[in-house]
Amino acid sequence: MTVKDVAKELKLDWHAVKALDKEYMQEQLRRNPVSAPRAIGIDEISLRKGHTYRIVVSDLQRGRPIWYGGEDRSEESMDMFYQWLGPKKTKKIQLAVMDMWKAFEKSTTKNVSGAAILYDKFHVIRHLGDALDKIRKMEYTRLSGKDRSYIKGQKYTLLSNRENLTLNGQKALKKLLKANKRLNAAYLLKESFGQLWSYQTEGWARRFFDNWKNALKWQRLEPYEKFAKMIERHWDGIAAYSRPENKVSLGFVEGMNNKIRVIQRKAYGLRDEEYLRLKILTCMLKEI
Structure with a gap:
C-alpha cells in the first residue's frame, strides 16, 4: 500500500x-x-527525466544496498562512496560489479587498487539488444512492401527472450526470422552470446568470443561489428567473470537493480529525496 x-x-x-x-x-x-563488503555492485539511477543522477552501491554477498548518494555519476561522486565507507572497510573489497561507465572504474581502481572489475552481464547484453534494434531499423528502411510488413511493429518480439513471448509472439517471431535472413542471423548471434558467461576459464571464454566475432564476417551487420569492438576494449572486465574468485549471482544483481528501479519509478515527481534514499537502502532488509 x-x-x-x-x-x-x-x-x-x-x-x-x-x-x-x-x-x-x-x-x-x-x-x-553496514559491514565491510567483499563484493559490491555499482549502479546509477536518474531522479527525474533528464540528467540528474545518483549512485547506488550494494553489498552483493549480504544482498542489500548500502549507499545512495553523489551529485551525479562522475568519478568525484563515486569517490564519495569510498570516503563514506572509510579506508579500513574499503580495503576489504575484492570485487566491484558495474556497467562500462569509465568514471566508476577510474574511481574504484584509484580507491581499491586490488579489486577486480567485473562488467555487469545485463548491461553488456543491453548494448547487444540496442545493436539488434539498429539492424531491425536498417532492414525496415532498406525493404519495401510485403518484406517490410514482417518487420513493422516487431521490436518487442525481436528483443524479448523467446520464453517470455506469448504464443502469438512466438509465431510472429518465427515468421519474421523466416522472411528476413539478415535479422535471422543477427537474432541467432544475439541468443548465443550469453554463453560467454558460462565458461570456467578465460581461455575458453576468449575462444568462444573469437568464434562469435568470426561469424560476423560477410553478414553485413555493422552495429554488431561496433559491439564486438566495444567488447574488445572492455575484455578484461568481462572475462573477469570466468575466474572462480569472481563468481557472484548476476541474476541477483539484475533482480536487485530492477527492484531499485521500481522504487525509482514510483518516486518520480517526489521532492523528498531523503525518503527515496531510505526506501532504496531498506528495500532488501527484514521487517522489524
Missing part, C-alpha cells in the same frame, strides 16, 4: 504517515549497520 492509501485507511494526515514510515526505515538501518 502507498502512504496515501495507508493515510486514507487509518484516517490520518498524509504527512504524519510519511513521517512514521521514515522513522521506521531509519530504525531498520540503525539495527542493520
